[in-house]
Amino acid sequence: MKKIKIIIADDHSILQHGLANSLEMEKKxxxxxxxxxGIAAIEYASRYQPDLVIMDISMPGL
Numbered sequence: 001m002k003k004i005k006i007i008i009a010d011d012h013s014i015l016q017h018g019l020a021n022s023l024e025m026e027k028k029x030x031x032x033x034x035x036x037x038g039i040a041a042i043e044y045a046s047r048y049q050p051d052l053v054i055m056d057i058s059m060p061g062l
Contacts, residue, residue: 003030005048009041009055019054038062 006029010016016034023029033044038059045053 001028004028004052005030005032005050007031007033007035007041007044007048007050007053007055009035009038009044009053009059011036011056011060015056036060 006023008016008020008023008031010019013036016036020031020034024031032048032050035041035044038061040061041053041055041059044050
């Protein structure tokens with residue numbers, strides 16, 4: 001089974017890590033990157049071509 005590649009983008013590390021830990025409990029999900037700025041999120045999305053990006057609506061750098 002192909003895993004769903006996910007990027008988490010949030011400038012609040014507690015939320016970012018909590019969400020990543022919850023999602024990683026499911027074997028079908030793979031967190032490919034975590035970004036703390038909007039620019040990093042765009043770079044990771046270009047590099048990893050994720051299936052899903054979970055992103056804070058207000059990110060630094062955007």
